[in-house]
Amino acid sequence: MALRRLEREGSGAARRGVDAADDVLDAGLLVECLRKPARTSNQKVLKTSGRGQAQGGTLPRTRALFNGYVFHMPDRVDETLSTPPPSPDVVIVMGVSGSGKSTVAKGISALLGWEFAEGDAFHSEANVAKMRRGQALTDEDRWPWLESIGDWISTKEQAGESAVVTCSALRRVYRDLLRRGRPHVRFLHVEAPSEVIQDRMEHRPGHYMPPSLLPSQLATLEPLEPDEPGVSVTNEGTAAEVLDRSLHALGLRKDPIA
């Protein structure tokens, strides 16, 4: 649906028929945001590259335009945030493969200037080869991967830098490992109906993860429990809408939804 909307708007991404997270994000944000004039300018932001590593740069209008846009959408957020965000703030964007983690995380990084890491990049070659073959990972496959992501988070916490990282973090024990000794970590669970995820995985170009692994991902998923720090959002609507919803759920965007 996002692409149909982009086609109407004549987006370059849609014209090329590209459905990569970057393109949906960039085009979706800009198309949506261009409908409302910017209120501010010259805000320093970071631009994410293809594999998601943050690169310094000034994109004065992206953040300003986003900030200036008022969305009209139902509020589907589980509002559990009662205290100000921690500082530094480390958000792990979790959820099954194809749920939209990377798209949301890159948006958070671009808008807030936080460093972004793609959890997939921490997998061993053996893990990637296994998933590519259509075999689900086991706990044993995942422990070293989770430790690597945890190490990356520790460097951010120790430097006092806020950051956002994707990691499916499907089970409670995985999340407990990620949080242990890392007091600034909290989770953003991105959820979507399985048929929506299936469709997006089938049309996502250039990714090793086969849609056939979605059922095992869903079977392994243990949603956030009440005593875990985090919020859940629904990945419905455009990438820009989901990003806006996520920022609100995390308490990172204070201005009201009109």
Ligand SMILES: Nc1ncnc2c1ncn2[C@@H]1O[C@H](COP(=O)(O)OP(=O)(O)O)[C@@H](O)[C@H]1O
């Ligand atoms: N809100 C959205 N609308 C349309 N397509 C989306 C949306 N969010 C993500 N996508 C697309 O769905 C696919 C999966 O999203 P991605 O962010 O890669 O998920 P994950 O990181 O959880 O595997 C990608 O092709 C992405 O461009």
Ligand SMILES: O=C(O)[C@H](O)[C@@H](O)[C@H](O)[C@H](O)COP(=O)(O)O
């Ligand atoms: O624990 C796992 O089984 C994997 O980490 C898996 O959850 C992850 O989702 C894949 O690496 C695919 O990557 P995407 O989540 O980016 O599709």
